[in-house]
Amino acid sequence: MTDINTTNLNNPSTFILVGISGLEMAHVWISIPFCTLYVIAILGNFTILFIVKTESSLHRPMYYFLCMLAFTDLVLSTSTLPKTLGIFWFNAREIYFNACLTQMFFIHCFTVVESGILVAMVFDRYMAICHPLRYSSVLTNGMVVKIGLAVVLRGGMLILPYPLLARWWPYCRTHVIAHSYCKHISVVTLACADIRVSSYYGLSVTIFVSSLDVFFITVSYIQILRVIFSLRTKDTRLKTFGTCSSHLCAILIFYIPDVFSTVMHRLHHNVPLHVLILIANVHLLVAPMLHPIIYGMRTTQIRDKLFRLFPHKRT
Known part of the structure; x- marks a missing residue:
């Protein structure tokens, strides 16, 4: 019996997500802006994908990279918000251990992927402005596909050790995660073992990629x-x-909240826990919500296509 109990403790079947610790009574009210931002992000990014797919004049590298960004934003926001809203609305705090590790992988992997896509987009602008005569010969459809695959592979290879190491550690203290989703450091700090490998590796990946x-x-x-x-x-x-x-705005929207969130977590002793969790959630929502709005407003071809899709009467 002792062996069975120890095994269950070391390999938990579920974790418990707290949500926003300290603001449990306000979860329903907090869910309103969260849900609004999520709906805008979903509609906006699907609209970008639909417009680029249906408008043949937009079948160019710049807009292919924009579609990659839109898809990545959809994955990032959908990896966290449905479960977070489930906690807010239905008190559905349990998450299976394997599901938690899967969520962890998708969140961190596609954060790295998004950073890589922003680099690919600046390469597109660099070629278009600095080497316009070579643009079409360098950025072919095949090259765009190769860049996309390289960005995804980089994210997957760098982040795969996160869940693999997290699965290796024994969890014999508590299974309660003081967060609204399975953030890497929030999970591994629950382990009753020396987690310096996970901690140092996670910090190294963050510094290296950024x-x-x-x-x-x-x-x-x-x-x-x-x-x-x-x-x-x-x-x-x-x-x-x-x-x-548009690309400069996308870079600022992605990196500024990311840096701010990282700095705040390093100063967590001076910052209330609920503030850290709110910042972490907003970081994964703001960029997916604002990116399609920025490109819709600043890109003439997309804006014109939107006006044709949603004609309005002129007085």
Whole structure:
């Protein structure tokens, strides 16, 4: 009997997600903006995918990368929000151990994938502005597919050790996760073992991906800005820079909340737990919600297609 109990404790069948600890009484009210943001994200990103698919003039590398971004945003938001809303509305706090590890993998994997897609999109702008004569010969459909596969493989290979290591640790203390979803560090800190391997690896991946991708983005935009400022007329400079404005907004929307969330978790002793959890949830919602709005407003071809899809009467 003792062996059975020990086995059950070391290999839990389920975890319990707390939700937003300390704000349990306000879960229903918090769910309203969360649900609204999620619905906007779903509708907006599906609209982007539909427009690019149905409009043949948009079958170009820039819009293929935009579709990858939209799909990644759908996966990121859907990986967390349905379960979070289930906690808020139905008090459905249990999550199977394997389902928790799967959620962990998808959240962190597609966060890395999204960062990679943003790098691919800046490469597209770099080629279009700095080497326009080589653009069509370099960024062929085959090359776009290869870049997409490389981005996904990088995310999968870097994040796969997360659930594998988390599955290895024994969980004999508590199975209550002080979060609304299975964030890597929130899960492994429950283990009654030395988790430095998981902790150091997770931190190394975060630093490696963020620093490498931000470096490539920064270098690319330095080259892009050099070309833009070398153009003769102000109108030409503004028009050329306008082709990059949507991507710059997408980068800021993705990286600023990510950096802010990371810094806040490092200073968790000075920040209330419910604030950390809210920041982590908003981080996975804001970018998927705003990306399609930004590209819909700033990209003429998408905006025109939207107006044709939803005609309005002019007074």
